[in-house]
Amino acid sequence: METKTEVLQELQKIPWFKEIKPELLQKIVAIAHLRPIKLGEILFREGDKEDFLYIVIEGRIALDIFIPHRGKLRIYTVEPWDLFGWSSVTPAIHQRTAGATAVLDGLVVAIDSSKLRQACEEDHELGYLVMRRLMNIVAGRLLVTRLQLIDMFASPEETNAN
């Protein structure tokens, strides 16, 4: 149980987890473990069947996509308090759609996604809280993607705006 206490302590550094009722938080802690990470470590690759939701406590995780002839393109970095691997909670595609590489030493909390799905199914109050949080995260990701997509820094010749 020593490690579970540590998990709890780490999660409680994040404002969102402070708002969750202790008994619900316990359910998450029960299916989570801490995972220290090293710079350069690959947490998963595109196509992996690996099934965890990660919360970054320290460090920086780059999400990347490999493009033939262009190499790996980093499309987003996950910073402390943010999470990644969220699509495993509501899987549409049962494999990873991007790779995750640590670009700094750090620490993440890994939550077993299949068990989280089950817990949410059994306890809809927990399910609602988790889904609401994911919704916020996904909305933020969409906004970022949109701003990247419109290529804010493009000059008019590049965009042919006129």
Added chain:
Amino acid sequence: MIDSPEKILVPQSELLLSPHWAEVMDITPEAEGISTYWLRFTDPVEQETFRFEPGQFNMVYLPGFGESAISISSDPNDHEKLGHTIRFVGNVTRAVSRLKVGDIVGLRGPFGTYWPMREMEGKDVFISCGGIGLPPLRPAIYHIIRNREKYGKVTLLYGSRTSSDLMFPKEYESWRNANIDVEVTVDRGDANWNGRVGVVPMWFYQFRIDPRKTAVLTCGPEIMIRFVIYEAMARRVPVESIYVSLERNMKCGQGSCGHCQMGPYFICKDGPVFRFDELQSFFNVEEF
């Protein structure tokens, strides 16, 4: 045959748009299609007496091509030379790209409003900018460094498209040494980029911004500015504490030619730096 008199004559002593000549002392390539031109007035007295405030701009004139409004990107306390960081996108600036050290250009200025360096004393300063929006803020950063004790927590959150588009990367270390939190993000990273990937507005959540004592300064693409303002307002930063620097087509710099109008403002004289409450009512009107 009736003809209106076509020759319109101006007294010689009072010329409009009269350039003051300056020599290109040095050219610093900053990124693809962007360089800083270090200029010095050919008249030594003019060079010694020229003063500007952080955020102001000059009209840079290339005879035969025309003028372009360029913000001054150098240290306001450096009286030896004036830095203008120029992106080669228009007729005039593309001609600028062919300048060599020793060439002569015209300058008029300084024009416009400036960053509220005095009003911000005693406050935290959150500078949030993108792309070529950093050059107009660099004089403010130099001013803060020189008067560091007068300001609270100072943060620079800066973004560009890729890591090779970042302005002044060699200086970040010295800014950090002056106790400025420099955070950099890019839209897309390659495998060698270990910094942040994302867009400037989304990183706001990582900073503790005390809305009662923080001034937010922003400059960059207008779309980025909009989202920076949303984020600042979401953190309850009052609109009176948000300062924006805008860009428009300009021909005169003196509120005369009409081109740079946005609502009641002539951006060249009432701006380029605005307190956001001044702009709020038409900032989101499309194509205004």
Added chain:
Amino acid sequence: MPTERIPEIGSTVTIQKPAFNSILSRLKEDGYLPIGPRLKDEALVYAPIDKIEDLPQGVSTVQKPGYYRLTRGKHMRYFDIIPGAHSWKQFLFPSRAELFKLQKNGREWERLPEKEEPVNYAFIGVRACELAAIQIQDNIFMRSDFTDPIYQAHRKRVFIVSVNCTHPSETCFCTSMGTGPRVKDSYDLDLTELDDVFVLTIGSELGKRLMTGIPFEDASGYIRTNVEHKLEHAEQQMRRKLDTTDLPELILNHLDHPYWNEIGKRCLSCANCTQVCPTCFCWDTVDEISLDGQTTGRARVWDSCFNPGYSYQAGGNTRPTIYSRYRQWMSHKLGTWKQQYGTLGCVGCGRCITWCPAEIDITEEVAALRNEVER
């Protein structure tokens, strides 16, 4: 008749029409270039005049949206003809003004000396609306914090003979804008034309001096009443109205209104309205370099917020669509102008209506917007 007598400032006198030639001669002797209404290509233009016979006698205009025609033979007066596309703006704020010429000398540029002296204009026949337009441009070009040297050089020297408008055209709406048809002030001589005489009011020391030696009579009560009646009649004749109630707000609070799109569909963005407008002041610069790259000239030319390049800048075009340009024009004229200069930017001269090839009528568009907003 005692010709030694000189009328006092503020006094109203009559002169015989041929005596107007003496005024023109006197102006020329004093170094002025008289500019007045003349006919060219079946339209009224402002151009140099030598004698009263140069003026278009017995001519009137018919003006409607997108329509300007001369009619002849209904009277024998000189000043009943309402202006065409020209306004006095072209003299004080010329459509093209050379700024300077430079010659390359080694790596430096030297300014070539200018030779010519500026012209002293005498404007003959400035209508009340046009005088108001000049005053509006005074606010623009001679601000406390910036004076335009080209404008000021001409403006300081100009001699103004204003004219009261007794037969406004169908596109006129100066009564709505509070600018006419009656001339109030800021003239050297103010003229009202009756069938047989010119009635002159002396407005300045310059005007008074100019009257020295010109035979005149004091205006009788009958003459004064006659002038009054004509001006009252002119006011009543003016049926076109622009309701200025809540005007800056009506427009500035509805910048997002779909009605702007409706106007945008009809507007051709041809910029005619801004070119004929006596208050529009936007300008651009042009550089003309010789083929050998050794000399270059810089000039200032009129620009228009309807031109595609007007709002083009490094980040793209701020107003790529026509509706946004029309909105810029109207919201400036009838909106933000007030915040900038304390008055609206429209004097009600009607030129933008007459010269719009799409027959867009600013008075109708404001009324329609008001209607849409209040609906």
